[in-house]
Amino acid sequence: MSSKMQAAQISKPGGQWELVEREIPEPKTGQVRVKVEACGICHSDSLVKDGIWPGLQYPRVPGHEIAGSIDALGDNVTDWQRGQRVGVGWHGGHCFVCEQCRRGDFAMCLKRKVTGLDFDGGYAEYMIAPATALAAIPDELPAKEAGPFMCAGVTVFNALRNSGARSGDVVAIHGIGGLGHLGVQYARQMGFETVAINRGKDKEPLARKLGAHHYIDATAQDVVVELQKIGGASVILATAPNAQAISGLVDGLAPSGKLLVPAAPAEPLTISAFSLIMKRSSVAGWYSGTARDSQDTLEFSALSGVHPMIEKYPLDRVADAYEQMHSGRVRFRVVLTFD
Ligand SMILES: [Zn+2]
Ligand SMILES: [Zn+2]
Numbered sequence: 001m002s003s004k005m006q007a008a009q010i011s012k013p014g015g016q017w018e019l020v021e022r023e024i025p026e027p028k029t030g031q032v033r034v035k036v037e038a039c040g041i042c043h044s045d046s047l048v049k050d051g052i053w054p055g056l057q058y059p060r061v062p063g064h065e066i067a068g069s070i071d072a073l074g075d076n077v078t079d080w081q082r083g084q085r086v087g088v089g090w091h092g093g094h095c096f097v098c099e100q101c102r103r104g105d106f107a108m109c110l111k112r113k114v115t116g117l118d119f120d121g122g123y124a125e126y127m128i129a130p131a132t133a134l135a136a137i138p139d140e141l142p143a144k145e146a147g148p149f150m151c152a153g154v155t156v157f158n159a160l161r162n163s164g165a166r167s168g169d170v171v172a173i174h175g176i177g178g179l180g181h182l183g184v185q186y187a188r189q190m191g192f193e194t195v196a197i198n199r200g201k202d203k204e205p206l207a208r209k210l211g212a213h214h215y216i217d218a219t220a221q222d223v224v225v226e227l228q229k230i231g232g233a234s235v236i237l238a239t240a241p242n243a244q245a246i247s248g249l250v251d252g253l254a255p256s257g258k259l260l261v262p263a264a265p266a267e268p269l270t271i272s273a274f275s276l277i278m279k280r281s282s283v284a285g286w287y288s289g290t291a292r293d294s295q296d297t298l299e300f301s302a303l304s305g306v307h308p309m310i311e312k313y314p315l316d317r318v319a320d321a322y323e324q325m326h327s328g329r330v331r332f333r334v335v336l337t338f339d
Helices: 041-048 143-161 180-189 205-212 223-229 243-247 273-278 291-304 317-325
Strands: 004-009 018-023 031-040 065-075 085-088 125-128 133-135 170-174 193-198 214-217 233-238 253-261 281-287 311-314 333-337
Touching: 004 317, 018 125, 018 317, 031 085, 031 143, 031 281, 031 317, 041 317, 065 125, 065 143, 085 143, 085 291, 133 291, 143 180, 143 233, 143 291, 143 333, 170 180, 180 205, 180 233, 180 291, 193 205, 205 214, 205 243, 214 223, 311 317, 317 333
Parallel strands: 170 193, 170 233, 193 214, 233 253, 253 281, 311 333
Antiparallel strands: 004 018, 031 065, 031 125, 031 333, 065 085, 085 133
């Protein structure tokens, strides 16, 4: 095997994409080497590109929607085998010893690592991951679909399944994009009365095809009025990072409803406490999940027929792929593939 690999890196905040040849890295104790087959491009990769992640070391290879197979094992890696198909997502491992880990809340580890930020990610032919960051990929899921489940997928799946909503409850997905098109599918498959909210009419046929029982055009209809017509939403998952639009959703909640925010708008939310009090409603952030949560996402997706809609690009077109992701034209996830 050649000892070199292709990788796409950013070498300074605001820098351009650089295609470089690097040594294929060796896994250390507790780590594996993953031969990357696909890596989704996430909006959060801009944290590397634009240098807005505190303490980020450059050069950095981004990418945390990785699907591939284990190519080499470091020492002390048990229960994972060479050749096994695995995904690596946002959760890049945890310490096992901090206060949160002692309580079993690994996603909230005080020393948690993020793939593609704290260590090099999947915009490369090979990457090194801690075994604690691995999710097994079901046989029937192709790598190009498994990749986007490792961040976009687990974020919305895990948010919805922990939201407290019960079968039959009204659950609204705000924004039909990279996260939202998966959110609609999960909400439907979890047995919720599913509402898709987006600007304009053009995504209505698709939203309905993905499983939405209702569609609200936020440009032509009053979202709050429409949600209240069906009793208000037990949960609204706000996937479009627009502070003003998200803030306006609170009054669409049912009593004790919850507005969940898994993607950060640049501006602060402006929310009336009076609205929250009168309906005993709440606004909460949602943070991704652990590697096992990601594996649950992969398994549930395979079981229930949830699919990401993707556009594929080879690694040497990374600049175009990244641009397409940020253009808003993409439907709905861009995936770098290595075949
Ligand atoms: Zn992401
Ligand atoms: Zn910890």
